[in-house]
Amino acid sequence: MxxxxxxxxxxxxxxxxxxxxxxxxxxxxxxxxxxxxxxxIETHRENKFVFESGPNTLQLNRNEVGVLFEELGLQPVLPSENAKYRYILKNGRWCALPSSPLSLVTTRLFSVKDKLKLMVEPLRRSGHFENETLAATVVRRLGQSFLDYAIDPFVSGIYAGDPNELITRVAFPRLYNLEKNYGSFIRGAIHKKFDKTNIKHPMVTNKSITLSGGxxxxxxxxxxxxxxxxxxxxxxxxxxxxxxxxxxxxxxxxxxxxxxxxxxxxxxxxxxxxxxxxxxxxxxxxxxxxxPTTANVIQVSVGFHQWQGKKLDGFGLLAPSIERAGFLGVLFPSAIFSGRAPENGALLSFFFGGRRNPLDELESDTLVLKSVQKILAQHFETNKKPDLFRVFRYQGGIPQYDxxxxxxxxxxxxxxxxxxxxxxxxxxxxxxxxxxxxxxxxxxxxxxxxxx
Ligand SMILES: Cc1cc2nc3c(=O)[nH]c(=O)nc-3n(C[C@H](O)[C@H](O)[C@H](O)COP(=O)(O)OP(=O)(O)OC[C@H]3O[C@@H](n4cnc5c(N)ncnc54)[C@H](O)[C@@H]3O)c2cc1C
Known part of the structure; x- marks a missing residue:
């Protein structure tokens, strides 16, 4: 045959x-x-919760995805308005990632020196460092506090990776090309935004979406x-x-x-x-x-029929490695999309492991539950036992472009x-x-x- x-x-x-x-x-x-x-990719329905293992959302930012969705008759489900708030843990407190120029000035995430450095980024001489790590690129152009409290948690959220290992050219080619082609991240981003030849499919958005049914x-x-x-x-x-x-x-x-x-x-x-x-x-x-270098990750879906903890009004909470919090991040799927948890309930998605955090202390699900409950008490103001607790382990789950x-x-x-x-x-x-x-x-x- x-x-x-x-x-x-x-x-x-x-x-x-x-x-x-x-x-x-x-x-x-x-x-x-x-x-x-x-x-x-797997969507689960259990005990009145709808939850994902593997990817939780898809960033519909490429034309090919818009065309495919249109052909398949798929309508993206957009995130809630509040999902634009993304929290970063700093000194044990939730700190919103700046979403406007004013909040960038007032945020306590970045140092004053680095905020000034960001302002002159378009004037900074460009480098051509083929094998530069992401950490080095970011420190060179933006400063250490941007690495620690923006890029490091962002990289945890995508690669469960270490910015000291990932090579900018292969792991973040679009960022690399901004500097290579336009001499600066900011100048390149502005150029792209107003580039009339960059025709976008009507569905294309920078938002992270899901689909009806997950x-x-x-x-x-x-x-x-x-x-x-x-x-x-x-x-x-x-x-x-x-x-x-x-x-x-x-x-x-x-x-x-x-x-x-x-x-x-x-x-x-x-x-x-x-x-x-x-x-x-x-x-x-x-x-x-x-x-290939890969990252091992544990993902945990945690649900509550009645949520009595801290208000979940954003996309999630990321923990920079400098905070040594023992977890990579927690997404708030029930705050991002409707229908994920019963009314007044909550669904959370915890991530552990990655390149920087060994998983030796989370070998059994009992240990994972203990860790989840500690984080809930410390950062989410609740001591309640979850009504849903499901652990997914990914051995070698995420390749690292190092x-x-x-x-x-x-x-x-x-x-x-x-x-x-x-x-x-x-x-x-x-x-x-x-x-x-x-x-x-x-x-x-x-x-x-x-x-x-
Ligand atoms: C925990 C986690 C969270 C993630 N979160 C996100 C996210 O939020 N957003 C996002 O965009 N991306 C996310 N990703 C990344 C994204 O989900 C994956 O990169 C993508 O789904 C990989 O798809 P794939 O088809 O290439 O590989 P896989 O999904 O790994 O599928 C490969 C398939 O091949 C099969 N297979 C393996 N070997 C053979 C063989 N020899 N013969 C036949 N079959 C074989 C396997 O059984 C498997 O079904 C996440 C990944 C993980 C692990």
């Missing part, structure tokens, strides 16, 4: 790619090792658009190899051996499992990639050259956010369409 494309992994990347190929009438098979599709609606909708027989779940990959007709792949499904011949084999699995996939390559000497990234990118290049038709996609490269995943899949489908 032959098909044009075989996709490995039915997370957001693999499913979007499958949809884009189907739309272009390119035959494909989608192979997934798990019994369910969606990868890390983010899993994206997964279900994509899946419904695909022929049922093209999706193979619960597969066990046996081996793949290159031959004179392209690539062949063998797997076990329902205790039976299956195989396919294909022109394109696309890996869209988790980055932490890339070398497991490469080990199933049957040619001798299949090169492994240097192991100094080893270029080595991995070169290794991928070599493998793709050695085995024509093999493509390594997914969040090992091109961004970890859901919009990045969608953009990568859309662009790659277009590239395949032009080559077939």
């Amino acid at each position: 032959k098909t044009e494309v075989v996709i490995l992994g039915a997370g957001a990347t693999g499913l979007t790619l499958a949809y884009e190929l189907h739309k272009r009438k390119i035959p494909f098979a989608l192979l997934e090792t798990s019994s369910r599709t969606g990868g890390v 983010l899993e609606t994206l997964i279900k909708t994509l899946e419904q658009k695909l022929p049922a027989k093209s999706i193979h779940r619960n597969i066990k990959l046996k081996r793949w190899k290159h031959n004179k007709n392209g690539l062949s792949i063998e797997w076990i499904e329902n205790k039976r051996a299956h195989s396919l011949q294909t022109n394109h084999l696309v890996y869209c699995g988790s980055s932490a499992r890339i070398n497991d996939f490469l080990r199933t390559g049957a040619l001798r000497g299949t090169e492994l990639l240097s192991e 100094i080893g990234f270029d080595l991995i990118a070169q290794g991928i290049e070599r493998l793709q050259n050695k085995f024509p038709g093999l493509h390594i996609k997914g969040n090992i490269r091109d961004g970890i956010g859901l919009p990045d995943r969608i953009v990568q899949a859309v662009q790659f489908a277009e590239q395949l369409a032009q080559s077939t």
Whole structure:
């Protein structure tokens, strides 16, 4: 049996790619090792709460996402007005991240010296430091207090990462390009804002959205658009190899051996499992990639039928590493979107771990609960036991685009050259956010369409 494309992994990347190929009438098979599709995206309904594991929100800031949503008939659910308030922990107190020029002047998050430094940022000479870490970039252009109380918690919220490890060029290419192309972050941002050639899809917004029914609606909708027989779940990959007709792949499904011949084999699995996939390559000497740096994260959904703690009137609370608070952050999903908790109740999403916080003290769920209750008492003014408590553990969950990234990118290049038709996609490269995943899949489908 032959098909044009075989996709490995039915997370957001693999499913979007499958949809884009189907739309272009390119035959494909989608192979997934798990019994369910969606990868890390999952929406749960339990005990009158609706909660997410994996991503909680999606920033609808790319045209490709707007176009996809429109095609799929998906209407973004916008966050509440109050979600514009984001809190940062400083000296044990919640401090709102400035959302206007005036609040930037009055905030106690940043030092006076750095506020002045920010004002002259457009005049500062630009640097071209290819392998500069995010921490170094920010200190150079904005100052230490911006690193400590804005960028560090922001990076925890996205990568669960350490700004001293992440390379600005690969982890935050848009920021890097602002300095590279316009000489300054502020000048670049203003230029982009007024750039008339930058046509935006009407749905595009910088807000973090969800979908009616939660983010899993994206997964279900994509899946419904695909022929049922093209999706193979619960597969066990046996081996793949290159031959004179392209690539062949063998797997076990329902205790039976299956195989396919294909022109394109696309890996869209988790980055932490890339070398497991490469080990199933049957040619001798299949090169492994240097192991990607990843962050382990514990996410905890915590719900209360009656909330009696501190008022939750924002997006969430982030804990900068300098505060040594023992957690990365807490999102307030019931304050961001309606219908997440019973009336007068609350839903919180706690994040622990990341590159800077070992998880040794949170090995059991009992220890996690103890930690959650301590944080609730210390920072949320409540000693009540939660009515909902669910723990999700992500081993190697979030790839880090650090100094080893270029080595991995070169290794991928070599493998793709050695085995024509093999493509390594997914969040090992091109961004970890859901919009990045969608953009990568859309662009790659277009590239395949032009080559077939
Ligand atoms: C805890 C957490 C919170 C996050 N929060 C946000 C957020 O708020 N907003 C945001 O935009 N992004 C967020 N992200 C990032 C984003 O969710 C992920 O980058 C994105 O969902 C990854 O999608 P993917 O399809 O590339 O990979 P995955 O979701 O990892 O899916 C890969 C799939 O491939 C399968 N697979 C693996 N190996 C094989 C193989 N050899 N053969 C076949 N199948 C295979 C796996 O079973 C899995 O189903 C978060 C990530 C995590 C872990």
